[in-house]
Amino acid sequence: DVFEMTPVQSGMLFHSLKAPESGTYFEQCWCVLEGPLDIAAFKAAWRRVIGRHDVLRSECHWVDLDRPVQVVYDEAEPDWHIDDWSHLDAPEQEKAFAAWLEADRRRGFQLDKAPLLRFALIRVGKDRHRFLWSFHHLLMDGWCSSLLVGEMLKAYAGHDLPPAPPPYRRYIDWRAGQDIDAARAYWSRALADAPDDVSFGLERGAGEQGDAVFEIRETLDAETASQLLTIARRERLTLATVLQGAWALLLSRYSGKDDVIFGTVLAGRPAELPGSETIVGLFLNTVPLRVDTAPTRNLIDWLRDLQAGHREREQHGHAALSDIQRWSGAGANRPLFETLL
Numbered sequence: 001d002v003f004e005m006t007p008v009q010s011g012m013l014f015h016s017l018k019a020p021e022s023g024t025y026f027e028q029c030w031c032v033l034e035g036p037l038d039i040a041a042f043k044a045a046w047r048r049v050i051g052r053h054d055v056l057r058s059e060c061h062w063v064d065l066d067r068p069v070q071v072v073y074d075e076a077e078p079d080w081h082i083d084d085w086s087h088l089d090a091p092e093q094e095k096a097f098a099a100w101l102e103a104d105r106r107r108g109f110q111l112d113k114a115p116l117l118r119f120a121l122i123r124v125g126k127d128r129h130r131f132l133w134s135f136h137h138l139l140m141d142g143w144c145s146s147l148l149v150g151e152m153l154k155a156y157a158g159h160d161l162p163p164a165p166p167p168y169r170r171y172i173d174w175r176a177g178q179d180i181d182a183a184r185a186y187w188s189r190a191l192a193d194a195p196d197d198v199s200f201g202l203e204r205g206a207g208e209q210g211d212a213v214f215e216i217r218e219t220l221d222a223e224t225a226s227q228l229l230t231i232a233r234r235e236r237l238t239l240a241t242v243l244q245g246a247w248a249l250l251l252s253r254y255s256g257k258d259d260v261i262f263g264t265v266l267a268g269r270p271a272e273l274p275g276s277e278t279i280v281g282l283f284l285n286t287v288p289l290r291v292d293t294a295p296t297r298n299l300i301d302w303l304r305d306l307q308a309g310h311r312e313r314e315q316h317g318h319a320a321l322s323d324i325q326r327w328s329g330a331g332a333n334r335p336l337f338e339t340l341l
Contacts, residue, residue: 001054001072003172007320008285010068012138013060016111023105025137029145033129039121043080045155046119049148050078052161053280055139055168059114079118086123093124109136141284143267148280166274168281174273175318183316184327190290191328191336198338200255235300241307247341248291258294263287263340266317285317287324288336
């Protein structure tokens with residue numbers, strides 16, 4: 001099969017080709033497997049899973065094409081690296097595995113050679129293995145990992161698998177049939193008269209480039225997380241809404257503005273598409289979230305309004321960010337937002 005890539009996939013392809021050494025969209029999942037392992041059955045289980053999902057047997061083509069496409073093969077055999085480090089002591093194993101992860105990242109993927117995933121299985125003791133699964137993010141989002149691991153475990157145990165879910169192609173066809181005029185009207189209205197300056201008052205560090213991207217990870221302490229969850233449940237809010245509200249207020253304080261915009265990620269699995277929750281592929285999309293933070297509302301009512309807007313935003317969340325940028329009237333050279341939560 002051959003079908004167009006989504007705008008998010010195309011964006012990941014573009015950035016991967018532009019900066020192949022960055023590894024931004026290179027994903028690694030690993031774990032320790034305890035107990036006896038039948039390696040042949042383990043590999044066969046993964047082969048069976050890959051055979052059920054078209055996107056896992058795909059590669060990207062872009063040369064001499066107006067738009068990049070995915071090409072799906074009937075069969076695509078992933079690389080397997082099988083090794084035995086059981087003769088090494090624990091510190092040596094940790095050092096060797098860290099080096100293996102780094103080398104695996106540097107190797108990356110040749111995006112026009114299917115499949116864009118591979119595995120490593122390393123014996124580290126009696127009935128103990130380290131398992132590494134590497135793949136390119138444009139194949140799928142985080143939603144899919146548990147689906148695939150669940151199928152693999154059933155296949156390894158010799159259990160029957162449910163009928164194969166719809167192929168990712170079904171989502172591509174669904175996107176093509178959406179009302180682009182309705183999406184344009186929604187985003188044009190949502191971003192009308194948006195502020196020209198979306199910076200938030202923080203100076204960039206010395207030597208940082210204008211387009212430098214950096215990530216901040218923060219872990220809440222157990223008490224704070226519990227209190228936020230309690231508030232969210234009591235007021236029938238999602239925890240995501242509470243955190244989005246907090247982020248909007250933080251940006252408002254730093255920027256001194258009551259009209260703030262930041263990026264948010266939508267799961268993007270449409271309820272109208274039968275079986276969308278079981279399809280393996282990349283559905284998520286990044287869209288702007290505009291929030292009025294003027295201190296004229298009760299906090300809980302304000303958060304409820306913020307949550308209520310999510311349904312309509314999700315309804316039009318299939319639109320490409322480049323289209324949303326154009327519909328906003330902001331022009332190509334001004335970012336819609338500078339932070340992504």
